[in-house]
Amino acid sequence: MLGYYVDLAVRSLKRSPGLTALMILAIAFGVAASMTSYSVFRAVSGDPIPWKSAHLYVPQIDMWGQKGHRDGSSNNDPPDAMDYLDAIALMRDHRAKYQSAMYAISPSIVPPDASKHPINVGGHAVYSEFFPMTDAPFKYGSGWSSAEDTQRAAVVVLNGEINQKLFGGGNSVGKTVNIDGKDYRVVGVLDNWSPKPVFFDVVNTGGFTTGHEDVFIPFLRAIDIGMPNNGNTNCSEIPKSSGFVGLQQSTCVWISFMVELDDKAAAAAYREYLDGYARDQKQAGRFSWAPNNRLRDLHEWLDSEHVVPSDTQISLVVALGLLVVCLVNTAGLLLAKFLRRSSEIGVRRALGAPRMAIYTQFLIEAAIVGLTGGVLGLLLTWIGIHSVSWVLPKEIASLARLDIGLLLLTLLVAVVATMLAGLYPTFRASRVQPALQLKSN
Amino acid sequence: MQIKPILAALRHHKAGTLLIAAQIALTLAIVCNALFIIHARLVRLHQPSGIDEASLLVIGNQWAGKPGSDQMASLMAADLDTLRKVPGVANVYATNTFPLGNGGMALGVSHSPDKLKSVTTSGIYFADENALATLGLKLVEGRNFRPDEIGQLDRQGYVKPDVVIITRALAALMFPQRSAIGQPIYISAKPSIVIGIVDELRTPWVDTSFAKWADYSTLIPYRELTPIVQYIVRVQPGQLDEVMHRVRAALYAANRLRVISPKDGVRSFAQVREQAYRDDRGMAILMSGISVILLLITGAGIVGLTSFWVGQRRKQIGVRRALGATRHDILSYFLTENLLIAVGGVVLGGVLAIGLNLWLMKQFELDRLAPGYLLAGVVTLLLLGQGAVLAPALRASRVPPVEATRSI
Numbered sequence: 001m002l003g004y005y006v007d008l009a010v011r012s013l014k015r016s017p018g019l020t021a022l023m024i025l026a027i028a029f030g031v032a033a034s035m036t037s038y039s040v041f042r043a044v045s046g047d048p049i050p051w052k053s054a055h056l057y058v059p060q061i062d063m064w065g066q067k068g069h070r071d072g073s074s075n076n077d078p079p080d081a082m083d084y085l086d087a088i089a090l091m092r093d094h095r096a097k098y099q100s101a102m103y104a105i106s107p108s109i110v111p112p113d114a115s116k117h118p119i120n121v122g123g124h125a126v127y128s129e130f131f132p133m134t135d136a137p138f139k140y141g142s143g144w145s146s147a148e149d150t151q152r153a154a155v156v157v158l159n160g161e162i163n164q165k166l167f168g169g170g171n172s173v174g175k176t177v178n179i180d181g182k183d184y185r186v187v188g189v190l191d192n193w194s195p196k197p198v199f200f201d202v203v204n205t206g207g208f209t210t211g212h213e214d215v216f217i218p219f220l221r222a223i224d225i226g227m228p229n230n231g232n233t234n235c236s237e238i239p240k241s242s243g244f245v246g247l248q249q250s251t252c253v254w255i256s257f258m259v260e261l262d263d264k265a266a267a268a269a270y271r272e273y274l275d276g277y278a279r280d281q282k283q284a285g286r287f288s289w290a291p292n293n294r295l296r297d298l299h300e301w302l303d304s305e306h307v308v309p310s311d312t313q314i315s316l317v318v319a320l321g322l323l324v325v326c327l328v329n330t331a332g333l334l335l336a337k338f339l340r341r342s343s344e345i346g347v348r349r350a351l352g353a354p355r356m357a358i359y360t361q362f363l364i365e366a367a368i369v370g371l372t373g374g375v376l377g378l379l380l381t382w383i384g385i386h387s388v389s390w391v392l393p394k395e396i397a398s399l400a401r402l403d404i405g406l407l408l409l410t411l412l413v414a415v416v417a418t419m420l421a422g423l424y425p426t427f428r429a430s431r432v433q434p435a436l437q438l439k440s441n
Numbered sequence: 442m443q444i445k446p447i448l449a450a451l452r453h454h455k456a457g458t459l460l461i462a463a464q465i466a467l468t469l470a471i472v473c474n475a476l477f478i479i480h481a482r483l484v485r486l487h488q489p490s491g492i493d494e495a496s497l498l499v500i501g502n503q504w505a506g507k508p509g510s511d512q513m514a515s516l517m518a519a520d521l522d523t524l525r526k527v528p529g530v531a532n533v534y535a536t537n538t539f540p541l542g543n544g545g546m547a548l549g550v551s552h553s554p555d556k557l558k559s560v561t562t563s564g565i566y567f568a569d570e571n572a573l574a575t576l577g578l579k580l581v582e583g584r585n586f587r588p589d590e591i592g593q594l595d596r597q598g599y600v601k602p603d604v605v606i607i608t609r610a611l612a613a614l615m616f617p618q619r620s621a622i623g624q625p626i627y628i629s630a631k632p633s634i635v636i637g638i639v640d641e642l643r644t645p646w647v648d649t650s651f652a653k654w655a656d657y658s659t660l661i662p663y664r665e666l667t668p669i670v671q672y673i674v675r676v677q678p679g680q681l682d683e684v685m686h687r688v689r690a691a692l693y694a695a696n697r698l699r700v701i702s703p704k705d706g707v708r709s710f711a712q713v714r715e716q717a718y719r720d721d722r723g724m725a726i727l728m729s730g731i732s733v734i735l736l737l738i739t740g741a742g743i744v745g746l747t748s749f750w751v752g753q754r755r756k757q758i759g760v761r762r763a764l765g766a767t768r769h770d771i772l773s774y775f776l777t778e779n780l781l782i783a784v785g786g787v788v789l790g791g792v793l794a795i796g797l798n799l800w801l802m803k804q805f806e807l808d809r810l811a812p813g814y815l816l817a818g819v820v821t822l823l824l825l826g827q828g829a830v831l832a833p834a835l836r837a838s839r840v841p842p843v844e845a846t847r848s849i
């Protein structure tokens with residue numbers, strides 16, 4: 001029976017090729033536009049570390065009080081980064097399973113080969129616990145030890161790309177790299193690690209950046225040698241003394257902080273600890289306001305930092321709108337097409353076909369339109385994803401991919417949407433009065 | 442034209458009529474919001490920065506090997522010398538950032554040292570005595586910096602300039618009643634005397650969240666001694682391309698221990714502008730593409746559905762023709778029918794458009810939709826409807842009266 005219906009549908013669609021082509025094109029464009037924008041949206045709103053994101057938290061402490069909130073922001077949120085004093089205090093108290101303060105650095109590396117120009121790299125100064133906390137994948141070696149943190153050891157973890165550039169991609173553990181004129185011992189090489197969004201430092205990267213995470217060096221070492229902060233510095237007041245040391249004594253915020261907590265109870269305990277810390281600071285006279293802290297998990301944090309660009313969301317909304325219009329369009333055309341065949345339906349019904357059979361026949365016709373539109377839409381989606389770098393920022397466009405999941409979803413959306421559009425026309429077709437149709441001929 | 446019989450006929454095609462009207466309504470809602478977004482982005486793309494972009498180059502230079510502050514000062518002076526000697530270079534200065542650079546320093550500006558009472562935020566440009574001439578800024582009042590006023594600033598040091606040059610917009614904001622020249626403003630705990638006012642100079646940020654104070658720029662007489670420095674080069678007319686190649690080679694020949702990115706280390710301002718507004722251009726293209734597809738599909742949908750109706754009603758048309766209706770009567774019947782549906786659609790669509798705009802305003806901080814866009818959308822869709830229905834209507838008008846006597 002199914003084969004027969006498919007045959008009927010194909011015949012019917014062939015009878016009015018222009019209209020069929022129009023329906024298929026409408027579905028194809030609607031689906032392709034939605035799927036292309038969805039692929040971009042999916043890429044930027046994705047979870048960079050799904051197996052662990054529920055256990056990663058970003059603490060925020062209000063070290064500015066009321067004067068920090070004068071710039072219109074009404075939500076009374078504390079600053080989204082940390083000053084040096086509080087970051088160091090939190091590191092010293094060490095209340096989470098893993099924790100790391102970090103800041104963006106941009107040193108230059110002088111290649112051993114004197115004929116080559118120095119290269120400028122990006123990276124972060126972090127604590128040793130950063131690596132187990134973020135599950136950074138090591139290709140060779142490992143992170144440094146907590147003893148090396150406190151010793152301010154001259155060690156470095158390289159990412160894959162810079163290791164390729166400096167050492168041809170080989171196992172460089174134990175070799176030395178000249179960073180800003182000082183020799184550093186390579187302790188580990190990461191396997192081209194580039195999480196999107198850059199979840200451990202969205203404040204400075206905005207989540208998506210064409211910049212690289214090339215090197216990681218111990219936080220206290222970077223502070224000691226005065227390696228400047230390459231990220232944002234926000235101050236609510238001008239620091240009392242100048243220079244890098246002045247910055248460290250100020251309430252200017254420039255340090256990112258992340259902790260790993262095993263469960264809700266641990267998170268509650270950590271929240272308690274933060275409030276206690278703020279109360280202590282108040283008692284010591286540093287803060288003159290009630291504790292105003294936040295402890296957001298990674299999802300809430302990425303949300304509050306607006307990591308998903310609003311243009312991406314608007315595009316998705318508009319593209320979905322296009323899909324809806326295409327469906328309304330298809331519904332109208334199917335309705336006209338189906339009702340035009342009232343006499344055919346009348347004959348079938350009079351010969352004993354139940355309503356269900358009419359339903360099946362016409363829904364199959366809709367599904368064939370949907371499937372064809374979906375296949376064409378898939379092609380257009382592929383073109384869309386490859387040309388999206390033309391209109392969207394490179395760091396975002398390069399994340400959009402056509403994978404098996406999206407491929408199936410495209411076809412599914414096309415077929416289901418078209419069948420939905422065909423539902424009412426089919427219902428109307430099934431209501432055709434056989435007697436009336438037979439009489440009128 | 443008799444509207445009553447048309448309405449009566451439409452009642453027989455209730456679902457089809459509603460679907461076309463709904464499609465027109467949705468198309469209108471999306472298209473006029475898209476038009477609005479497109480226009481806003483195009484305006485941004487052509488936002489003047491206040492500088493003479495056509496003859497400027499920017500070089501991003503980073504020192505390797507971590508030189509000290511004194512060393513950096515002499516390296517920078519040597520570089521400025523080197524650049525000045527490159528054939529085709531008219532002027533040059535070193536700075537922290539530049540208009541459309543999307544990065545830099547912002548400080549609160551106040552009438553007193555109290556930071557809490559700042560009047561506005563201002564974008565801070567590091568400048569020397571050559572900055573105005575290099576950028577092509579017009580001094581409308583006061584004087585330029587003197588060479589002896591140019592200070593030096595270490596990394597993480599704090600700016601406390603004795604004198605500043607500000608934009609006309611900032612001067613008008615701070616001193617609405619009198620000339621700003623000779624008046625103190627506070628960007629640090631120390632007063633800075635306004636010595637000059639330039640016509641227009643936008644802050645380095647193009648993001649809309651900075652738009653509130655985009656005209657409030659301050660030039661301070663400092664050279665910033667950081668490993669990363671931007672050289673702004675003014676080129677003799679017509680030599681931009683040649684000079685772009687020469688400056689890189691000249692700098693590396695003078696000193697190898699530096700990084701000038703091979704990709705975007707030397708850029709013309711045309712490139713800077715393109716990169717700064719890349720997202721906006723992309724969004725405008727995307728919205729235009731979607732709008733065109735929408736209009737095409739809606740137009741084609743109207744053609745398709747009307748064609749079916751015409752096919753369905755051939756007999757009735759034949760009867761009308763046999764009873765004396767002219768071809769013109771038939772044509773105008775279908776045109777009016779479409780107009781009625783389209784008007785219903787745009788009324789509903791107008792409401793939807795405003796609703797969508799309100800939602801976008803709330804979610805994404807877009808501006809309120811100007812009525813002009815709604816009007817443009819309404820006119821577009823009505824014309825589109827009439828245009829789309831024309832071909833099937835003409836076909837209908839050619840149905841011969843003899844059709845009345847034929848059975849289906």
